[in-house]
Amino acid sequence: MIDKSIFEHLQTKIDEEGAVRDELHEIVQTLARKGRATQATLSRAHSTPSDQLKPVLDEATKEILGQKEEVLRLKAVADKHPFYKYNGLWTRELQNLVFSIELCAWLGGLEDHKSGTAQFMTIEEVGKFLEIPVNLKEQDAFHLTIEEYLLALISMVEELARLAVNSVTLGDYARPLQIGNFIKDLFAGFQLLNLKNDILRKRSDSIKYSVKKVEDVVYDLSLRNLVPKNA
Incomplete structure (x- = not known):
């Protein structure tokens, strides 16, 4: 006879993983919602003359900072669990955020937040802006990957x-x-x-x-x- 407690233990682990995924999913959903608002704002650059972009970029910067708060909340939870087991939940939204950061910076936004005056932000500068590590190899923790x-x-x-x-x-x-x-x-x-x-x-x-x-x-x-x- 197989001890049924073995399967009860497995079910407990499944429930724990499900709870972790649900918590991460809730944060990612909020990040995605704010990301859509950011991209909608930045899309106005296509219909706004460059010399009138400042209000658009100021609004986009504020929205990006709101997304940054969600990333830090995501990091606090994700750091407690294996990175590559769960990173598929947020990788697309993190890519979208980095895209918004780069585009906003290139257009002249993020003036008080980006390093120097360069229009192009390196991966290290993006990581510093978001206050998250980048390209971790020796530590299993939340980070921005080179691929993203x-x-x-x-x-x-x-x-x-x-x-x-x-x-x-x-x-x-x-x-x-x-x-x-x-x-x-x-x-x-x-x-x-x-x-x-x-x-x-x-x-x-x-x-x-x-x-x-x-x-x-x-x-x-x-x-x-x-x-x-x-x-």
Whole structure:
């Protein structure tokens, strides 16, 4: 006869894991809801002239700081459990947050929170801003992974390519050149990487199409003599 207490013990463990997942899921759902609000605010950059963006960026910064609070709450719970057992619950939302941080910083937001005046934030700067560790190898704790950071950058490139087109509609002919130079630099950086992650490798292939999209916009502006002379 098999002692039924063995299965009772297993059920207890299952219930405990379920409780952990429920607690994490509740935090992630809140993070996702706030993330959608942040991205909705940042999307207004596509219909707002660059010299009128400050109110939009101030609002986005406030929303990003609200998401940061949820990340710290998530970290407090996640640190008590194996990272790779549960990180699938939040990885997408963390990527989306890093995307929002990078886009907001590039547009000129997060002025009082980002390191220096650079439009591009390194993974270390993002980690410092969120007050979470990055790329942990020797410790099983909540952190921002390199893969999450790179996937966020790819999303940023795609969004900037769209912004280049919409900037022309708004009569801003300098911004597509600025975007083009920036994403070309990022593309060159990605070409230095030997990517093993299948999803990351496939997503990174899209950068070249974004670069071409912006190059086509700049080319059309050049044909029409609309490229600013000081650009």
